[in-house]
Amino acid sequence: MKLLHISNHYPPYSTGPVERQCRLIVNELAHRGHFNRVLTSHLRTPGVPDRERFALRKLYLAPATHPPFTRLLRNERHNLAALRSALDELPADAVIVWSMTGLSNSLLWELYRQRRQVVYIVFDSWPRNRLKNDPWFAWWTAALPSRERLIRRLLRTTLLARPLLERFPVQPPNSIPLRDACFASRALRESIRSAGYAIDGSEIIPYCIGRDEIPATPHRRDEIRRLLWVGSLDMENDPMTAIQAIQELRHGGSMQFSLDIFGRGDVAFESRLHDYVRAAQLAGVVTIRHARVEDMTSLYPTYDAFLFTARTPEAFPVVLLRAMSARLPIVTTVEGSCADLIRNGENALVFRTGDPVDCAEKILELVAHPERIDPMTERAYRQVLDNHAATIVAGRIERLVQRVLDRLRQAS
Numbered sequence: 001m002k003l004l005h006i007s008n009h010y011p012p013y014s015t016g017p018v019e020r021q022c023r024l025i026v027n028e029l030a031h032r033g034h035f036n037r038v039l040t041s042h043l044r045t046p047g048v049p050d051r052e053r054f055a056l057r058k059l060y061l062a063p064a065t066h067p068p069f070t071r072l073l074r075n076e077r078h079n080l081a082a083l084r085s086a087l088d089e090l091p092a093d094a095v096i097v098w099s100m101t102g103l104s105n106s107l108l109w110e111l112y113r114q115r116r117q118v119v120y121i122v123f124d125s126w127p128r129n130r131l132k133n134d135p136w137f138a139w140w141t142a143a144l145p146s147r148e149r150l151i152r153r154l155l156r157t158t159l160l161a162r163p164l165l166e167r168f169p170v171q172p173p174n175s176i177p178l179r180d181a182c183f184a185s186r187a188l189r190e191s192i193r194s195a196g197y198a199i200d201g202s203e204i205i206p207y208c209i210g211r212d213e214i215p216a217t218p219h220r221r222d223e224i225r226r227l228l229w230v231g232s233l234d235m236e237n238d239p240m241t242a243i244q245a246i247q248e249l250r251h252g253g254s255m256q257f258s259l260d261i262f263g264r265g266d267v268a269f270e271s272r273l274h275d276y277v278r279a280a281q282l283a284g285v286v287t288i289r290h291a292r293v294e295d296m297t298s299l300y301p302t303y304d305a306f307l308f309t310a311r312t313p314e315a316f317p318v319v320l321l322r323a324m325s326a327r328l329p330i331v332t333t334v335e336g337s338c339a340d341l342i343r344n345g346e347n348a349l350v351f352r353t354g355d356p357v358d359c360a361e362k363i364l365e366l367v368a369h370p371e372r373i374d375p376m377t378e379r380a381y382r383q384v385l386d387n388h389a390a391t392i393v394a395g396r397i398e399r400l401v402q403r404v405l406d407r408l409r410q411a412s
Contacts, residue, residue: 001401002035003089004088006083006107007098010040010050010055017207018123019319020293022098025121026054028394041102054386059081061102062135069151070223071137076104076168083107087114094119094401098306101126104136106168108176117408119401120181122188123207124315128195130173140170165371182397184316185337207316208393213297214325221304224367225256228303228328230296230319231310233265233288239273241309247280249363255365260303261288262296282319292362300326305366307333311353317341321388329373331362341412347380394411 009019016180019040026036041059044050050057059082060075067075087095094117097108101124111118131138144152155161174196182205183189193199227246231237239261246259261273270288277286291299300306306323308330316337323330330348332338344350349365351358366373386392 001093001405002090003029003037003094003096003401004086004092005036005038005054005096005098006100006103007038007040008059008061008100008102008399009043010038011052011246012044012045012050013041013043014293016124018099018315021123021207021318022121023052024208024390025039025394025397026096027170028390029398030054032394032398034398035090037086037090037092039083051320056082056086058086059103060126066145066148067139068136069107069139069148072136074162076106076136079103079107080168080376083110084372087116093117093405096121096401098128099124101129101133102135104168105134105171105173105176106129106136109169116214117405118180119404120178121205121397122178122192123184125188127173127176127178127192127197134173136168137170137173140165174198180400182400187336187339189316203394204340205393205400206388207318207321208388208390209318209321209325210390213322214384214389215297215327218299221373223256223370224304224329224363225258226302226304226361227257227259227304227307228300228323229259229261229307229309230322231308233261233263233270233273233308236312237264238309238311238354240276240290241354241356241359242285242307243280243282245271245278245307245329245359245363246282246400248356250282250285252360254367257285259307261284261286262291262299263288264290278335279314289406295323295405297322300328303328305329305331305363307359307363308338309353309359310335310338312336322382324377327377327381329366329377330380331359331366341383345376 007019007022007069009015011019011023014020030036036054037056039056041061042057058078059079062075095111097120123168126133131142178197179201181202184207186204229239229242233239246257251255275354277283300322306328308320310333320341332342333353334342334350335353342348349362351362
């Protein structure tokens with residue numbers, strides 16, 4: 001198949017897991033003999049060579065805060081021309097849409113106008129937040145600064161808006177049909193359904209990890225001492241509960257544990273974490289560090305256990321996959337998408353969300369029952385290989401696209 005992918009970002013430029021998932025799947029599909037191109041933003045990572053042979057870095061993303069109409073219109077014209085050029089260059093059998101954050105839905109309506117076969121890989125919540133992340137839609141429908149509001153009123157009263165909106169449509173976001181779609185988790189699919197999207201017929205296809213992210217040999221641990229936490233440093237991921245769990249352990253006399261936190265976040269939130277560690281006299285016991293995703297793969301197997309403390313549902317906890325593939329025993333919450341992945345007592349131990357005392361008790365449970373650890377981590381490891389290896393997930397996406405094309409051929 002000839003496949004055109006659309007993603008707002010694409011590695012090496014990356015702001016989250018979706019673009020890395022996109023690259024994994026594109027590379028696997030290419031390995032299966034499919035011809036791929038990825039239409040993405042022009043953003044690049046300074047100082048990092050771009051060796052991504054499938055990327056067409058042509059799209060302009062709008063800034064997050066009230067860009068002026070002139071800039072938005074320039075972006076719309078440029079991006080429409082870039083999409084048409086990509087479709088002319090590659091007569092795609094299907095267009096696979098990954099994430100549209102910062103891009104306008106008018107590109108999607110252009111695909112339908114051209115009768116293209118569109119498949120959505122919904123690996124984050126971009127369909128829910130179009131007022132925030134579809135700048136063209138927001139400009140025409142949301143509150144604006146006074147100067148932009150005046151421009152919008154003039155366009156509407158002079159009828160100049162009509163030809164613009166015919167060329168770059170502004171439709172209710174939930175009018176986009178997501179039947180030919182897959183979602184990373186049941187929680188994500190239900191959150192999109194609750195926003196009014198028609199998603200009947202869609203399926204669940206989870207995140208994956210690549211071959212190079214799966215350690216060849218497990219770390220052999222004599223006892224549970226060094227604990228690992230990885231994620232964005234924010235209230236939703238709740239690293240504070242992990243820190244307070246270590247504090248509880250030490251108050252109870254268990255002084256052998258240390259915790260390394262790897263992540264980035266808002267400067268003020270990071271400062272609060274550092275201040276708490278100092279005030280609780282945990283300096284040297286709890287460390288907070290930064291590391292690139294690429295560098296973390298080799299670090300997971302050097303730890304004895306993994307803590308996951310998220311309070312709110314996320315699209316899919318890929319860090320859990322990495323911990324499971326490293327055969328680390330896991331102590332975790334089971335919010336949102338974790339319910340698709342975690343089975344308490346089978347592949348992890350579950351603690352009550354936001355409860356550091358319960359988290360500490362589950363860590364001690366691992367220590368008290370070392371005979372349970374190897375069976376639990378082996379089940380988790382096999383789960384990753386059977387359900388979340390990139391080759392497995394790419395195969396499921398390949399079959400999804402093929403079913404869509406077969407159905408449309410039969411209908412015609």
